[in-house]
Amino acid sequence: MKLSTLVFRTMWKNSRLYGLYFIALIFSSGLYFSFLTLAANPSVVEMNTTSVKAGAAFKAGSVILVVIVFFFVLYANQLFMKRRSKEFGLYQLIGLPKSRIARMLLLENSIMWLAAIAVGVGLGAIFSRFFALLFLKVVDVERVVIIDFSVSALLQTLFVFVILFMIMYLQSLVHMSRTKLIDLFHVSAKAEQRVKRFSWGSMVIGFMGIGLIALGYYLSTQLFNEDIVKTATGLYTAMLTILASTIIGTYLFFRFSVAALLNIQRKARQGHVKIVDIVAISPIMHRMKTNALSLALITTLTALAIGVLTLSYISYSSAEVRSKESMPFDMGVVNKQHTALDKAFDEAGIGYKKYQFDLIRADVNLTDALGRQLPEVLQENPDTSLYVLKEGQVKKAAPDVTLAEDETAIFGYSTITEFMLPLEEQKTFELSALKQKVKLVSLHDQSLLPSLFSYGMPVMVTSDSLYHELKKHQQEKTSITVFTGYNLVDKKQLAQAQKIYYEVTDGQFKRDDGFDMTLSTQDEEYRALLEMMGIIIFVAAFLGLAFLLTTGSILYFKQMSEAEDEAPQFAMLRKIGFTEQELMRGVRYKQLFNFGFPLLIGICHSFFAIKAGWILFGVGYEKPFMTVLAIYIVLYLLFAFLTMRYYRSIVAKSL
Amino acid sequence: MEILNATHLHKTYGKRRNQVEVLKGISFQADEGEFVGIMGPSGSGKTTLLNVLCSIDQPTSGDVAINGQSLAQLSSKKLATFRRTQMGFIFQDYNLLETLTVKENILLPLAVSNVSKQEAEMRVHHLMNELAIQELAHKYPNEISGGQKQRTAAARALIVQPAIVFGDEPTGALDSKAAAALLEKLSELNEAQKTTILMVTHDAVAASYCSRVLFLKDGKLYTELYKGEQTRKQFFENILNTQAILGGDGYEA
Numbered sequence: 001m002k003l004s005t006l007v008f009r010t011m012w013k014n015s016r017l018y019g020l021y022f023i024a025l026i027f028s029s030g031l032y033f034s035f036l037t038l039a040a041n042p043s044v045v046e047m048n049t050t051s052v053k054a055g056a057a058f059k060a061g062s063v064i065l066v067v068i069v070f071f072f073v074l075y076a077n078q079l080f081m082k083r084r085s086k087e088f089g090l091y092q093l094i095g096l097p098k099s100r101i102a103r104m105l106l107l108e109n110s111i112m113w114l115a116a117i118a119v120g121v122g123l124g125a126i127f128s129r130f131f132a133l134l135f136l137k138v139v140d141v142e143r144v145v146i147i148d149f150s151v152s153a154l155l156q157t158l159f160v161f162v163i164l165f166m167i168m169y170l171q172s173l174v175h176m177s178r179t180k181l182i183d184l185f186h187v188s189a190k191a192e193q194r195v196k197r198f199s200w201g202s203m204v205i206g207f208m209g210i211g212l213i214a215l216g217y218y219l220s221t222q223l224f225n226e227d228i229v230k231t232a233t234g235l236y237t238a239m240l241t242i243l244a245s246t247i248i249g250t251y252l253f254f255r256f257s258v259a260a261l262l263n264i265q266r267k268a269r270q271g272h273v274k275i276v277d278i279v280a281i282s283p284i285m286h287r288m289k290t291n292a293l294s295l296a297l298i299t300t301l302t303a304l305a306i307g308v309l310t311l312s313y314i315s316y317s318s319a320e321v322r323s324k325e326s327m328p329f330d331m332g333v334v335n336k337q338h339t340a341l342d343k344a345f346d347e348a349g350i351g352y353k354k355y356q357f358d359l360i361r362a363d364v365n366l367t368d369a370l371g372r373q374l375p376e377v378l379q380e381n382p383d384t385s386l387y388v389l390k391e392g393q394v395k396k397a398a399p400d401v402t403l404a405e406d407e408t409a410i411f412g413y414s415t416i417t418e419f420m421l422p423l424e425e426q427k428t429f430e431l432s433a434l435k436q437k438v439k440l441v442s443l444h445d446q447s448l449l450p451s452l453f454s455y456g457m458p459v460m461v462t463s464d465s466l467y468h469e470l471k472k473h474q475q476e477k478t479s480i481t482v483f484t485g486y487n488l489v490d491k492k493q494l495a496q497a498q499k500i501y502y503e504v505t506d507g508q509f510k511r512d513d514g515f516d517m518t519l520s521t522q523d524e525e526y527r528a529l530l531e532m533m534g535i536i537i538f539v540a541a542f543l544g545l546a547f548l549l550t551t552g553s554i555l556y557f558k559q560m561s562e563a564e565d566e567a568p569q570f571a572m573l574r575k576i577g578f579t580e581q582e583l584m585r586g587v588r589y590k591q592l593f594n595f596g597f598p599l600l601i602g603i604c605h606s607f608f609a610i611k612a613g614w615i616l617f618g619v620g621y622e623k624p625f626m627t628v629l630a631i632y633i634v635l636y637l638l639f640a641f642l643t644m645r646y647y648r649s650i651v652a653k654s655l
Numbered sequence: 656m657e658i659l660n661a662t663h664l665h666k667t668y669g670k671r672r673n674q675v676e677v678l679k680g681i682s683f684q685a686d687e688g689e690f691v692g693i694m695g696p697s698g699s700g701k702t703t704l705l706n707v708l709c710s711i712d713q714p715t716s717g718d719v720a721i722n723g724q725s726l727a728q729l730s731s732k733k734l735a736t737f738r739r740t741q742m743g744f745i746f747q748d749y750n751l752l753e754t755l756t757v758k759e760n761i762l763l764p765l766a767v768s769n770v771s772k773q774e775a776e777m778r779v780h781h782l783m784n785e786l787a788i789q790e791l792a793h794k795y796p797n798e799i800s801g802g803q804k805q806r807t808a809a810a811r812a813l814i815v816q817p818a819i820v821f822g823d824e825p826t827g828a829l830d831s832k833a834a835a836a837l838l839e840k841l842s843e844l845n846e847a848q849k850t851t852i853l854m855v856t857h858d859a860v861a862a863s864y865c866s867r868v869l870f871l872k873d874g875k876l877y878t879e880l881y882k883g884e885q886t887r888k889q890f891f892e893n894i895l896n897t898q899a900i901l902g903g904d905g906y907e908a
Contacts, residue, residue: 271756271758271761273755273762273763278755282754282755286753286754575711576811577739577742579736
């Protein structure tokens with residue numbers, strides 16, 4: 001028999017082992033190639049409105065992808081080498097020298113990798129166009145794309161994967177050279193953990209693991225509590241503590257807590273085992289030592305993937321709200337520019353509604369109106385100055401505002417403002433210039449002025465008489481005295497109106513602090529945000545998919561080898577009279593644990609992370625979180641399903 | 656009372672031209688409380704016969720009835736239940752689950768039965784006492800000796816109070832002392848509780864503990880020996896003689 005015949009036969013025999021690995025290779029090489037193709041294509045990456053380069057995002061994505069693939073390949077290869085040690089031992093036993101086996105491995109892997117990369121690049125080339133269209137849809141840009149087969153992308157893909165291949169092959173060689181013939185026959189026996197008793201010590205550490213996770217969660221809810229976090233370094237320390245205690249806690253949880261908890265339930269059985277104990281609980285307990293690290297890693301990666309995906313989705317879906325904060329009306333101009341714009345609109349026959357506000361600035365001290373105390377690092381200084389608008393002018397935009405002489409309403413009170421400057425209705429605060437107190441009657445998230453005017457600080461509205469009182473005491477004139485907002489009657493005229501807008505005004509103005517600023521129309525703000533966040537979510541989504549594919553595959557590989565180790569047990573159990581269905585019931589529990597726990601704990605981790613930080617990314621986290629979860633879980637379950645199928649075949653043919 | 660009744664068992668493997676007939680019409684009965692040994696040279700069909708008798712393998716023709724129940728009429732699911740409730744198994748390589756303690760291993764077959772916990776507890780204590788593995792209850796298989804493992808396996812076979820216990824070379828992996836201890840215990844249980852035991856062995860010493868030994872040759876029942884009033888020693892001599900006539904292996908024991 002020639003070496004090549006042997007190679008093909010063993011490959012065929014191992015096709016189930018390598019199947020998913022092959023698919024993962026195809027996916028990652030294809031995705032890598034697509035990312036590179038898109039990054040180099042100007043018709044895709046050049047955005048309309050933002051200066052953000054999508055190319056850079058794709059490049060960054062491709063780098064992260066390579067890192068993911070790198071670890072995945074090494075991990076999977078290690079697993080396969082262990083799995084096949086008996087096979088290699090047999091070859092050596094019949095006189096095949098190690099060098100020959102190494103050549104065989106090289107041939108085998110080259111064939112597989114070459115095939116995977118060929119298919120991957122092929123699919124990548126086909127799907128690049130689809131990716132590009134999907135991407136443009138996400139960033140809501142309409143444009144014709146032409147995607148040529150990119151030779152440079154191909155070369156780089158080949159280059160990177162050849163290097164990966166060499167590292168992987170080196171790992172195989174090291175693994176081979178380190179093992180002696182006699183060890184090869186023992187590997188699987190050695191890997192099967194020697195059964196040990198469960199000590200009280202490990203029980204205690206086990207509960208510490210749960211404690212650490214709980215501590216991490218608790219700290220994450222208290223992250224912005226002034227008692228715990230006082231300074232900027234304190235904030236970083238708290239964040240690092242959370243990260244460390246949750247990750248270490250996760251490891252300890254899998255390494256000790258699981259066995260400890262299961263041990264309690266098993267002790268309670270007093271030896272009267274059920275099918276679940278036989279097929280699921282006791283094997284899980286005893287494998288925890290070898291599986292803990294990978295399960296903890298998978299949990300962390302799951303949490304990371306869900307967290308990043310949710311946060312980018314939050315940003316993406318907040319584009320509309322954010323653009324309204326930047327420009328509360330379809331478009332707007334400062335000071336005298338409105339006369340020219342009015343005229344131009346009238347001439348062009350564009351119908352519009354006009355909202356005009358006279359602006360003054362007044363010093364206020366909001367300390368008394370704060371709802372709760374915040375750590376100093378985070379809090380806006382409450383002793384500040386705000387833009388003041390008068391009720392009479394605001395009523396047109398917000399009809400339900402009615403203010404008495406000593407009352408005020410706050411507008412532009414967005415989630416982030418609420419976070420940094422938590423005000424409370426019905427409290428009073430002081431107008432410094434008048435030495436007079438006013439009552440804060442209502443808070444509105446609706447914006448009236450572009451956030452650029454005041455770094456996102458809210459706007460105060462007072463009764464007309466109080467407004468004039470304040471104006472009299474205003475110390476220096478603001479550089480912006482009037483803001484005029486326009487809402488189009490017919491949104492179909494938007495493009496035309498925008499054109500006129502940019503012809504009449506350049507949108508530029510000088511802020512009070514002397515900086516030159518440019519106003520954009522709301523639509524433009526929206527597109528810019530959408531493009532920026534679209535790039536992020538697009539890249540994040542595919543990286544998330546790569547995460548999912550790799551973690552899912554690793555779980556599957558591990559379960560495959562466990563199933564094969566357990567095959568003799570299934571044979572015995574079926575001989576003494578357990579039915580396939582009964583055994584599969586136990587297997588289901590086992591998979592519920594193997595797949596369920598990393599997922600469940602990962603989701604918990606990401607939930608607390610998102611809950612602590614979502615406010616910095618956008619408005620509302622529930623919908624993005626649920627959407628990401630739903631998609632993630634469905635895809636993840638696919639791997640659980642594959643594993644069950646494999647187990648079923650092992651159990652079925654065991655007798 | 657007749658516990659096991661095998662009639663005209665045939666078993667062929669392979670297809671058409673490569674057909675091999677392993678069992679060529681075997682019929683025999685085993686009564687309640689009998690300790691039957693099956694011997695024969697390698698390739699005589701011992702293991703195939705055992706697998707067919709205990710319903711793990713199906714005969715090509717013929718039927719096996721246990722406790723009056725014909726196995727051919729049962730679906731594979733019913734067969735599994737039947738095996739679990741009516742049969743006990745002792746394998747050559749113990750086949751204990753490494754992740755379960757001795758006690759848990761013994762209770763294993765009751766995992767899906769409706770035997771009450773008190774009843775199960777009683778049986779376990781009784782069996783562990785009988786087989787002298789009481790102290791090992793909470794030890795794992797890798798902490799005990801081969802003989803202890805096989806006694807654990809025997810307890811596991813007996814916990815369901817089966818109509819019949821099948822042994823596939825139960826002493827095959829044990830040293831002679833441990834093998835003797837196990838067989839002593841088995842024959843004690845056999846006499847005291849009238850448990851029917853059927854065991855395949857190629858070891859004449861092991862076979863001498865039986866009350867009857869069947870000899871298989873080329874898929875047919877060649878002869879059978881009854882112990883009757885003989886001492887174990889005399890019976891052992893008889894078995895050796897028969898083996899010598901039969902030819903083939905058997906002397907290495």
